[in-house]
Amino acid sequence: MNVSLLIARRYFSSKKKRNIISIISNISMIGVAVGTMALIIVLSVFNGLEDLVRTLYGKSDPDLLITAVEGKSFPVNNILLNQLRTAPGVSLVTEVIEDNALLQYHDRQMVVKMKGVTGNYFAQTNVDSSIVEGDHRLRRGGEAYALIGAGVQHELSIALDNRFSPLRLLYPRNTGKRMLSMNPENAFSEQSILAGGVFLIEQQIDNSYVFVPLDFAQELLQYGDRRTALEVRVAEGYPVAATQVDIQRLIGPKFRVLNSDEQHVSLLKAIKVEKMFVFITFAFILLIASLNIFFSLSMLVIDKRKDIAILMAMGATNRTVRNVFLLEGAIVALVGAVVGLVLGMTICWLQQTFGLVSMGMATSVVDSYPVKMQSSDIILTSIAIIVITISVSIRPALNASRLDVRENL
Template sequence: MNFPFFIAKRYFFARKKTSFISLISMISMLGVGVGTMALVVVLSVFNGLEDFQRGLYKSFDADLKVSPAKGKYFECPPSLVQKIQKVEGVGSITQVIEENVLLRYRDAQMVVNLKGVDDNFLKQNRLKEMMIDGKPILHENGVANAIVGAGVAVKLNIDIEAFFTPLDVWYPRNTNSKTLDLYATDAFNKLSLNPTGVFSIEQQYDDNYIFAPLSFAQNLLNFQNQRTSLEIKVTNQANAADIQEAVKRILGQNFIVQNQDEQHASLLRAIKIEKLFVFLTLSFIIGIASFNIFFSLSMLAIEKKEDVKTLYAMGADTIVIQKIFLLEGAIVAFTGAIIGLLLGFTLCWLQQTFGFISMGIVGAMIDAYPVKMQFLDFLFTAIVVVIITLMASYFPAKRAANIEIV
């Protein structure tokens, strides 16, 4: 057995006269354990929230989105769609016209984001699981229908059973005109929709979006081949990155091709930054807890002066003495870290399985906090504990090795 480790283990497990030092060591162990557990749990919650956000996007956003590099609209002839369709792995392409419009329903009105989509949108079943009322139908018997967000439906008090009450959509005829009279009825294009369904995804979408047929949006905005974006569904998610690169090569510099994460890069970046700062904060707390290791080793070095002298007399050198006290600190910290990792894993597993801790939000899409454990979080937590332990144990070990021998 390694001699320094043997002596360090004896000091840790065989403390009969140094009860106060043992108490500080136990406090150190518990402090490191609790900090480690908290770090694992909080990082896992952030992972769960990030996955939850991605799950919300999947029901609303396309796998890949093509938009113009400059401006809001671009010309989309059939040949452009055919080029993209030829890329291996492209399943279907939805043509989109998206613009802010004014909605009026009975005596209520509000500004919303109108998203005109073609028939491929519903074939992708992107809203199927999110419908809370009615049916996802965009046109029927030559009548243009609307699928509205739950927030829009509440604010306008929309009744999808009232077939003879239309949803009026208003859009300025010439938004660039400086002499536009916003109070003149002939200054707007006005068309009507029949609301047939209500979806609920997330407040950001529920309060701001309605879906309508692409032809309806074309007529309202006086568009021909102009589109705001193309939404691509891929047949194999594993090759989505390769498909994205292939579409970029075909379209060139005039278009931007984004995957789902890139479409919400700012939000996901904010979550990662929050996660980083929480990691640093809890690491700092673990560092504070490790000060107890520093004090316990310092007192142990004072207590074991005679033992150190004896070891020197037996031929031990400075490096051996330093290793003994470094290993002593490592045993205390690693024991606490292992306990903390196990407790953190257990708590996360219980939350994943049973969802004991509720979010406390009425009407939320999920009842319990989402949790996702990742191996890298456990690994980085263990590395932080190792580094902090070595830093806390180094100076007491060096002091113990420099005892003056008479």
């Protein structure tokens, strides 16, 4: 057995250590355990929030979204659509026209995101599974219907299928003139449509989106053959990443092909940045908690000066003595880290299984805080503990290896 490790283990488990050294050592282990546990829990919560965002937006997001690199819209013809529909891995292509419009209902009004889609849209996404009232179909009996968010319905107090008070959607006319008309009636194009259903997906979508048939949006916005986006559903068995590359190569550099994460890159990046700063913050807290290891090792060196002198007199090298105290610090940190990891993973498992901590909001889409443990977080936490342990242990270990043998025998 390694001599340094054997002596370090003896020092760690010795009952003859001075009481104050033992207390500081125990405080060190508790500090490392609490810091490790907190780090695992917080990182798991951020992982859970990231997955929750993907799940929420996944109900309305396509597998791939095609937009123009320049401008808000682009012309679409049958040649482009046929190229996409026959491309390997493409199951479905949906044409989309999306823009802001003014929604009026009775004496109330608000600006909404109007999204005109072709009839195959609900085979593309799972919005129809989020219907809380009415019907998701945008065409019934040859008549156009709007599918509105729950927040929009609440804001305007909209009643479904109210033929006496349909929704009025207004959009500025593209007259090509620099001067606006003095007559407001000529400044906006207007169309009416009945509200046929209400969806509940995610607060930002619920509070702003209205789905309408593509031809309705096409006429109101005067878009003609132009579209703001094309949404692509990838066939089962085909990897999304490979299909994304193939479509990008097919349609050229004038278009941008985005996967699900890239469609919400700002939000997901914000979560990742917050997670990184939280990791750094808790790593500093862990460093402060580990300073007790420095103090306990420094006091242990003072207490064991005679033992160190005897070892050196018996032929122990400076490296051997230095390793004794480095390993002593490592054992203290290891015990605390293992306890912290076990406690942290246990608490995360209990939260996943039983939902112990509630979100505390009646309108939340989930009852409890989402958590998800990842092996990468455990590895990062372990690396942080190793670096911190070496940092706080190296100075006492060097001091021990530099003791004068003759002065301490």
